[in-house]
Amino acid sequence: MPKILIVGGGYAGFYTAWKLEKQLRKGEADVTMVDPLPYMTYQPFLPEVAAGSIEARHSVVAHRRHLKRTHVVTAKVTKIDHAGKVATITPPEGEPYEFAYDQIVVTAGAVSRTFPIPGIADNAIGLKTIEEAVAIRDRLMSNFDKAASLPAGPARDRLLSVVVVGGGFAGIEVFAELRSLASSLVGKYPQLTFDDTHFHLIEAMGRIMPEV
Incomplete structure (x- = not known):
């Protein structure tokens, strides 16, 4: 039976496996999907998750719940030898092992680009995963709690300042x-006012959302 390996279980990888299950006859091919996360994330929903407009669980789809005939492997593909048609799979626990395939579909997900900006990788939070979206919301809400107990000044201003780097679709929406x-939140803290909050959008190009 031909072996089809799908690298990545994001939008493209998940729907590739899902469509193959609908198109392939029983026994026609063996499909395996490898991704370090056990779910697919609807990334356009992440700004709403960051703001608490929708629940985090409503923007993810569990692989094993919806893929009935696909072998789902929660691990990373760390090497592809396409000449020999062998991929190296590295699980979170245990030793790496080789996986032979006949066809491979590479849909490895995107990561937040940090560019050559000193400090951004250490301090900024990206917006590519559900964990990052939840972390953004938690940070903003905890900063309000801290700021409410401080007098007006630089320390409070820093807690109530939000900087979004990137003026594309995701940047504008999360902003x-x-x-x-x-x-x-301001309405729930008598010590704070709208003018105490500071939002900044930084975009390197001459315009925001050039796609539209």
Whole structure:
């Protein structure tokens, strides 16, 4: 039976496996999908998750719940030898092993680009995973709690300042969602006002959202 290996279980990888299950006859091919996460994330929903507009669980789809005939492997593909049609799979526990395939589909997911900006990789939070979206929301809400106990000044200003780097679709949407969240939080803290919050959007190009 031909072996099909799908690298990545994000939007492209998940739907590739899902469509193959619908198109392939029983016994026609053996499909394996490898991804370090056990779920697919709807990335366009992440700004809403960051602002608490929707629940985090509503923006993910569990692989094993929806893929009935695909072998789901929660691990990383760390090497591909296409000449020999062998991939190296590295699980979170245990030793790496080789996996022979006949066809391979590479849909490895995107990661947040940090560019050559000193400090951004150590301090900034990306917006590619559900964990990052939840971390952004938690950071903003905890900063409000801290700021409410401080007098006006640089320390409080820093806690209530949000900087979004990138003026594309995701950057603009998360900027608007977080601005909305902060505006609603202000009403719950008598010590704080709208003017105490500071939002900054940084975009290297001459315009924002050039796609539209």
